[in-house]
Amino acid sequence: GRSKETTTVPNKPIPTGYKVWGAAQRGFLLVWNWHIPGQKNGPVGVRTPRALGGIIKAGNGGNKTQAVVLHLIQRLPEPPKGSGYYVYLDNLFVSTRFV
Structure with a gap:
């Protein structure tokens, strides 16, 4: 199609499509x-x-890959009382600044 939201990642089995970040x-x-x-x-x-390099006024710049992880975690539903979430990340999302 002719969507401006289409992303191409050359090394994927299906290289062109939509990119959606998710927590499951x-x-x-x-x-x-x-x-x-x-x-x-x-x-x-x-x-x-700002801690990840964002600009204080606009809230942009810095590492958006790490920022999306924080964004998703903050939007998780409240867990049942007495429980919580474990978040597992690979090296794409982690840096000393993020930790």
Whole structure:
């Protein structure tokens, strides 16, 4: 199609499609965030915190990949009393600044 939201990642089995960031539990998507390609866009509605290099006024710049993780975690539903969430990340999302 002719969608400006289409993303191409060359090394994937199906290289062209839509990019959606998500947090899931037991195979169910709990929260998700749409991605629009381009340096000015990226994860929709995600502001990069100052601690991750974001600009205090605009909330942009910095590491948007790490910022989307924080954004998704903050949007998770309240867990049942006495329980919580474990978040597992790979090296794409982790840095000393993030930890």
